[in-house]
Amino acid sequence: MQELERGGDPGVAWLVAVARGASLAVNAAEASLWLVLRGGLDIAARTGAFRLGAGQWIHFDRGACPVLHAGERTVAIGMVIPADMQLQALRSPQLALFPGRGAMSALMQRLLARRWRAVAGTPVRGIQAIAADRWQMERWLRAAAGLQQGQQAQIARCPGRSLSHRRQVYARMQRALLYIEGHMDRVVRIGELAELSSMSVWYFTKTFRAVYGECPQAASVRLRLANSARLIRETPLSITEVGAASGFENNCSFSRAFRTHFGVSPSLYRNGERSVPADRANPMDRACGAVA
Structure with missing residues (x-):
């Protein structure tokens, strides 16, 4: 080190x-x-x-x-x-x-x-x-x-009278999104993200939805499910262990959320029953066309 x-x-x-x-x-x-x-x-x-x-x-x-x-x-x-x-x-x-x-x-x-x-x-x-x-x-x-490249669309959706102010708000939103991605093993409270962004919970939630087209809770679930799919593909962890490592309270809630999102159960996904495309890890990648 x-x-x-x-x-x-x-x-x-x-x-x-x-x-x-x-x-x-x-x-x-x-x-x-x-x-x-x-x-x-x-x-x-x-x-x-x-x-x-x-x-x-x-x-x-x-x-x-x-x-x-x-x-x-x-x-x-x-x-x-x-x-x-x-x-x-x-x-x-x-x-x-x-x-x-x-x-x-x-x-x-x-x-x-x-x-x-x-x-x-x-x-x-x-x-x-x-x-x-x-x-x-x-x-x-x-x-x-x-x-x-491609971030201009998100910046334009940020509140603010000037471009400089909107870019500052966008930097705060990106910081919050990165924080969600850095804590895939648990549910991140909106209060944490609002405090990190120096905003009220109401204003943060409204701005996050305006920028990314989804609320913070939905982004957290989507990213944790994408991470669980990676764990199923790349590790020998059991389905229950993958669910726990992805912040789900129990195996039932994890399996239900996984099937809803990917259209197939975690077990069938591991067995290669259906080819599921990798989820994009960052909403900004949708504009950039990059798969994270």
């Missing part, structure tokens, strides 16, 4: 890589973006716990302090963004990155990996942390912003 702490000039951004069984704790309070090029990456953060596969990405807001654990065959790259650069990015459509996660196209993955290596200059082995100047990082941020 290696810790990455902010030192020296607080305005300096870092390009970071973690690979081949290494673990990295980012203690800096800045935002960070992580891309998995190969293998799987487990992340524990204040926002929650996440499992990323090859071709997936995640962006944390300030204060998440993620701890990353790479698999033996994993190669993941990322950047730690200083506070002033993050504020500048949120004001600029060319540099904006909002909290969230999703999937990369093969073309985007190659582009970001190539630009990352152009700055780093060396192959990824274990853990690397390279300080980069502002011009290099802005160039990389401009390319990384392409990961969230």
Whole structure:
């Protein structure tokens, strides 16, 4: 385990890589973006716990302090963004990155990996942390912003008289959505999400529905069911254990919700009775056309 702490000039951004069984704790309070090029990456953060596969990405807001654990065959790259650069990015459509996660196209993955290596200059082995100047990082941020193409429709649905205000509200909604995704093992109370977003419960629920087209409770159920389908496919856990790990009180409620959502029981799904398409993990992916 290696810790990455902010030192020296607080305005300096870092390009970071973690690979081949290494673990990295980012203690800096800045935002960070992580891309998995190969293998799987487990992340524990204040926002929650996440499992990323090859071709997936995640962006944390300030204060998440993620701890990353790479698999033996994993190669993941990322950047730690200083506070002033993050504020500048949120004001600029060319540099904006909002909290969230999703999937990369093969073309985007190659582009970001190539630009990352152009700055780093060396192959990824274990853990690397390279300080980069502002011009290099802005160039990389401009390319990384392409990961969230299609978000303008959601931003337009946010309340606010100015575009700047709507973008701030959207960042709060994305932070809440990422919090739901980080707690797949339980039902997240709306009060938690409203407090996280610095809104009243009524205003948060209204805004969330306007942005994503579903209420927070429905998003939580959908995401937990999508996660349960992954657990059934990829792990030897029993159906009862999968239901408990997905935040359902008992096997009956889990089986009923699973059948309603996917049209087939969990047992038949495991036995391959019916091919069920993977659910999209993030409503934003519907606009981006990426399957998470």
